Amino acid sequence: MMQNIRRLELGGRTFVLVGTAHVSRDSIDEVSAVIESESPGRVCVELDEGRYRSMTKAASWESLDIGKVLREGKGFLLLANLALASFQRRLGGDIGIKPGAEMLAAVDAAERLGIPWSLCDREVQTTLRRAWGRSGLWGKSKLLASLLSGVLTNEKLSAEEVEKLKERDELDGMMRELAEYMPSVKEVLIDERDRYLAARIFAQPEASLVAVVGAGHLDGLESWLRRFSAGEASVDVSDLEIVPPPSTLSRALGWILPLVLLGLIAAGFFRSGAEVSLRMLIQWVLWNGSLAALGSALCMAHPLTILASFLSAPAATLNPLVGVGMFAGLVEAFLRKPSVRDFETLNEDISTLKGFYRNRVTHILLIFFLSSLGGALGNFISIPVLAGGL
Structure with a gap:
């Protein structure tokens, strides 16, 4: 049996775990073949309701209020979500496969054979918000930088390289790297x-199940299923x-x-007087405001936005609530309100760095x-x- 397919016999039940690469043509064929040969009582897929809905229906962004997103402090979360979608969309485009196509193939195979199927993953927004909540500004920045690097790079992966991602040694190395780089996010x-x-x-409830999941989850799933079967852990x-x-x-x-x-x-005031204290205040304002303005300038923001970045940075520092x-x-x-077209083309624009800058929604998030x-x-x-200076 292939390394990315595992059969577990636990307490009179059979669990067949199929590990996939999320943008792999071979994974699509493999998933369908396993379901047909096993004819299980139920098929489980690593999708949640939201992702399944977005994959089977055209995603609609027209109702997105970018101002509300920023005011509610969800800008980092939305940008991370879009950057991840961009990376997967572009990676799949390199080899002509839509991200998650193997999950839909599992659902299609189950429906074709009259087999019940279930969406078994946690809501993606819950996952992202839990990861976000455990990260400070530096952690958020590292995560976004990692995701955005997938947008910036022009490197393309071949189908063979994608298949290599399913190999256990490759995945173990990636997981160890993620654990060291962002342990809270990896958890x-x-x-x-x-x-x-x-x-x-x-x-x-069924006695035989086929579960289609990303190959990186195989070890963890097997461990937890064995613990549940042995009564060592609760399924709650x-x-x-x-x-x-x-x-x-x-x-x-x-x-x-x-x-x-x-x-x-x-301290500068009490040790050296008002002149030194004033000089220190100016130094802080210049460092804080200038680098904030530079960040906006790198995004080719409107000149008034760059000025607003400089002026608001010190005030924002003194009030962590904003x-x-x-x-x-x-x-x-x-100043540059997103148009209807920006929302309509958002799915395509997030596939490239140029699109991120061109689309006013993602441009605002980059700023x-x-x-x-x-x-x-x-x-x-x-x-x-x-x-x-003291």
Whole structure:
């Protein structure tokens, strides 16, 4: 049996796990063949309702209110979602396969054979929000930088290279790299979903099941299914569907940076007088505002947006409840309001860097991201600069 297909006999039940590459032509053929040969009591697929709906119906963005997204602090989340969709869409385009086509092939095969099927993954928005909630600004920036690099690169993968992604050694290496680079994100994206998928699969009543999942989940699924069968773990995964509110510590940390900056400026006043304190204040404003403005400028923002980034960055630093990216994005949205066409072409535009800049929706999100990152870098640079001036 192929390495990416596993048969588990647990407590009188049969679980056949089919590991796929999400943009693989061979995976599509393999999935259909396994379902036909096994003729299971049920087919389970690694999809949630939202993703299944978006894959089977034309995605509609016309109702998206970009201003509301920014005001509610969801700019990072939306940009990450679009960047991930961009990477998968472009990767699939390289070899003529739509992302997730093998999951739809599993559903089609089940319906053709009259086999019940189930969507067993956690809602993608819940997964992203849990991952986002565990990441600070630096973690969010690393995640977005990683995703956006998939948009920036012109490298194309062949069908053979995509198939290689299903090999266990390749996947193990990728998972270890992700765990080291962003451990909290890896826990939410991989480990939690392993448990969630396994619980949903195990909870199905049929004695024989075929589960079609990404190859990176095979080890985790097998481990959890064995634990469920042995009674070592509960199949209740309601805790994984909760988006926890920010912790008291994380909320407090948002006020620490402005207090440190103000403390340094105050120390300059008491140690060396008003002139030194004023010079330190100007240094901070210049570093903070200039790098925020530079972030907007790199996105080719409207000149007034660049100015707004510079002016709002210090105020945003002193009030963690708002952010310079929100101000910059809202100003750009006001000056260059997205048109109906921007929403209609969003799915195509996210496939290329040029499209990200051309489409006003993603352009606003890029301004939001880079101005936020620039302002944050300016603040962190300011701390040693101000401390050195005491």
